[in-house]
Amino acid sequence: MAGAKGQKKCPACGKGFRARNRVHVYCSRETCKAGRRSNYMKKYMSGWKRKHPNYWRTERQKEYMKQWRDAHPAYFKGWRDKAKRRGKGK
Numbered sequence: 001m002a003g004a005k006g007q008k009k010c011p012a013c014g015k016g017f018r019a020r021n022r023v024h025v026y027c028s029r030e031t032c033k034a035g036r037r038s039n040y041m042k043k044y045m046s047g048w049k050r051k052h053p054n055y056w057r058t059e060r061q062k063e064y065m066k067q068w069r070d071a072h073p074a075y076f077k078g079w080r081d082k083a084k085r086r087g088k089g090k
Helices: 030-051 059-071 075-086
Strands: 007-009 016-018
16 A cells, blocks of 8 residues: 555554655554654654753753752652553563
8 A cells, every 4th residue: 555656654553544745754643643753752852962962961950950859759759650550660
């Protein structure tokens, strides 16, 4: 199906779909849209981290994070518990 004119194979679900234009890569299913956004953020953040390698290593940023963690002590415990319930924790 992915070989016909205007037809492409969605990298997220593997099903064929009719592309609107040559840039259109993912189909319109909700799970595929989430995969597209996730893939974009991974690419964006890896580039951002390459451009700003010492961003979280400055004393100012370390102090900011320490203050935030002190002000929100239960945040990471709840976050870890939520990840474990979804099956992503170890």
